[in-house]
Amino acid sequence: MNDLMSVVDWSRAQFALTAMYHWLFVPLTLGLSVIVGIMETIYFKTRSEKWLVITKFWMTLFGINFAMGVATGIILEFEFGTNWSNYSWFVGDIFGAPLAIEGLLAFFMEATFVAIMFFGWKKVSPGFHLASTWLTALGASISALWILVANAWMQYPVGMEFDPAQMRNVMDDFWAVAFSPVAIHKFLHAVFDGWVLAAVFVIGVSAWFLLKNTRRDLALKSIKVSGWVGIVGMILTLWSGDGSAVDVARVQPMKLAAMEGLYDGGRDQEIVGIGILDPSKERTDDKDPYLFKIAIPYGLSFLATHDIHGFVPGINDLIDGREITADGDTVKTVSYAERIAMGKQAHEALRAFDRAMTAGDEEAMESARADLKASYPYFGYGYLDSVDEAVPPVGMTFYSFHIMVIFGGYLFLFLILAVYAVYRRPLWWNHKSLLWTSILSVAVVWICSQAGWVTAEVGRQPWIIEGLMPTRAAVSAVSTGSVQLTFWMFAVVFTCLLAAEAVIMIRFIGKESNTTDIDDKQAVDNTEY
Amino acid sequence: MKENHPDIPTMTSLPMRVFRFYRDGFRSMTIGRRLWLLILIKLFIIFFIFKIFFFPDILRRDYDNDRDRAAAVRSSLLDRR
Numbered sequence: 001m002n003d004l005m006s007v008v009d010w011s012r013a014q015f016a017l018t019a020m021y022h023w024l025f026v027p028l029t030l031g032l033s034v035i036v037g038i039m040e041t042i043y044f045k046t047r048s049e050k051w052l053v054i055t056k057f058w059m060t061l062f063g064i065n066f067a068m069g070v071a072t073g074i075i076l077e078f079e080f081g082t083n084w085s086n087y088s089w090f091v092g093d094i095f096g097a098p099l100a101i102e103g104l105l106a107f108f109m110e111a112t113f114v115a116i117m118f119f120g121w122k123k124v125s126p127g128f129h130l131a132s133t134w135l136t137a138l139g140a141s142i143s144a145l146w147i148l149v150a151n152a153w154m155q156y157p158v159g160m161e162f163d164p165a166q167m168r169n170v171m172d173d174f175w176a177v178a179f180s181p182v183a184i185h186k187f188l189h190a191v192f193d194g195w196v197l198a199a200v201f202v203i204g205v206s207a208w209f210l211l212k213n214t215r216r217d218l219a220l221k222s223i224k225v226s227g228w229v230g231i232v233g234m235i236l237t238l239w240s241g242d243g244s245a246v247d248v249a250r251v252q253p254m255k256l257a258a259m260e261g262l263y264d265g266g267r268d269q270e271i272v273g274i275g276i277l278d279p280s281k282e283r284t285d286d287k288d289p290y291l292f293k294i295a296i297p298y299g300l301s302f303l304a305t306h307d308i309h310g311f312v313p314g315i316n317d318l319i320d321g322r323e324i325t326a327d328g329d330t331v332k333t334v335s336y337a338e339r340i341a342m343g344k345q346a347h348e349a350l351r352a353f354d355r356a357m358t359a360g361d362e363e364a365m366e367s368a369r370a371d372l373k374a375s376y377p378y379f380g381y382g383y384l385d386s387v388d389e390a391v392p393p394v395g396m397t398f399y400s401f402h403i404m405v406i407f408g409g410y411l412f413l414f415l416i417l418a419v420y421a422v423y424r425r426p427l428w429w430n431h432k433s434l435l436w437t438s439i440l441s442v443a444v445v446w447i448c449s450q451a452g453w454v455t456a457e458v459g460r461q462p463w464i465i466e467g468l469m470p471t472r473a474a475v476s477a478v479s480t481g482s483v484q485l486t487f488w489m490f491a492v493v494f495t496c497l498l499a500a501e502a503v504i505m506i507r508f509i510g511k512e513s514n515t516t517d518i519d520d521k522q523a524v525d526n527t528e529y
Numbered sequence: 530m531k532e533n534h535p536d537i538p539t540m541t542s543l544p545m546r547v548f549r550f551y552r553d554g555f556r557s558m559t560i561g562r563r564l565w566l567l568i569l570i571k572l573f574i575i576f577f578i579f580k581i582f583f584f585p586d587i588l589r590r591d592y593d594n595d596r597d598r599a600a601a602v603r604s605s606l607l608d609r610r
Binding site (some may be wrong): 067068074078085118120163164166167350351469473478482495500508 | 555568572
């Protein structure tokens, strides 16, 4: 068991390392492509050389980031086949098809139109070039869609039937998978998060120019465009995040309870704005979960149910199978002990199917198949020996969620301030306090973005597929040593590559910030790719 | 020297134009060259070192057909605790 947990922990650590590394680049690609598209549209409409200079500058940074992100996602697919073979087989084409579409779209659409973006300035018409820029942005978003459809299925498995002969979930409703509300909200939330991240990145780099007192026109114009993209992106992030919260309340209520450190729920449930958990709190004791909190009355009920009086179950309510209706009555739902029992029945049914298949007994196979189908929704619970194993790490889920929300709130205020200042108080952009705040906000937005993923993926534990497969059942029978080795190999290689690529980006920004005001035609002619 | 018949397409066909577009684009790169070098190093490490030596597809490597793979997964899932 200890060896298994070591393989599980190292495999999870490796996947987390590579996924978070990948997510350093993706949101900037998603958002900066839109910002560059807007800038080029302004150039197309005005034919102002100034806007061509601005567009080409940010397009170069887009290209550097794009190059930095190339192939960082493919590693994750390798890990499925090596470290997570049970999982990759079990999910069948449900995972494979979206990932294949993502890969094909990413390669063909982006490779084609990215090439036109960089190589086509004097070779295609301005209109065709502009279309290529927008199609690059669209291609990046469509690629993200398919990855998030796959991830959403892990959180809310739908549109499939399990075939015990193949040991695979066979997709029987593509549209249920592709248009699952969880998938749609996740996709929108991730894309709009990219808009916010890119906006803050642009403002941060622009602030660096203003700090160096150079390229002021480029900087202020860039802040105007990106500021609005950021504000719109933040509003849409909040809207899609609300949708995701309702989804989580409905299909992953244990995750929501962990996000809030909520052990004993109820109606009229408050939401914790800022809080510190008591690390000594146990599920079954009467201690207050929080050492400190500032809560907003009715907030969690409203977030989860859009009803300030709505019932939000805590960890103990879910485990004990308890729900409070709108009339205030306590009703029984399926407790976790019952789920574990049904899960073990599902495992027995699968064993019976295996024996019947080996014996060639068709009738027994059909009987076992029917028993399995009846208890399959709780198949994953059959691995649990105690109800406490079904509780995700409350501390990490709680803090990552609140970091995301608090940092997101700060960023919203920052973006409003940035836009207000650039239009109404441009002299504020001479103050070092605002400039350094803008630069440091670049780190804040990246932490915020990563915290969201930590919430989503740590909060779904112990499941790799909600209710159907716990993470520890998903790993391959590989040695801990081999996973450790590749973990450290990734860490070293990726860090070196990241450093090398970051140097290129920083040097380019530094070179541009050392450029004195030059006429725009020269700036255009000097643009390097 | 034979001249091309006016109805015979010249060598500036679409594939050739696409090829020249990419060729000229890559030739004119500056920052892009350094980035492409890093990309090629990254791709080489990922596909020719990581994938070949450290990331085999376990089920494809160890089993010859889907029936055996399914049996292996069934056995692993039912024995996994």
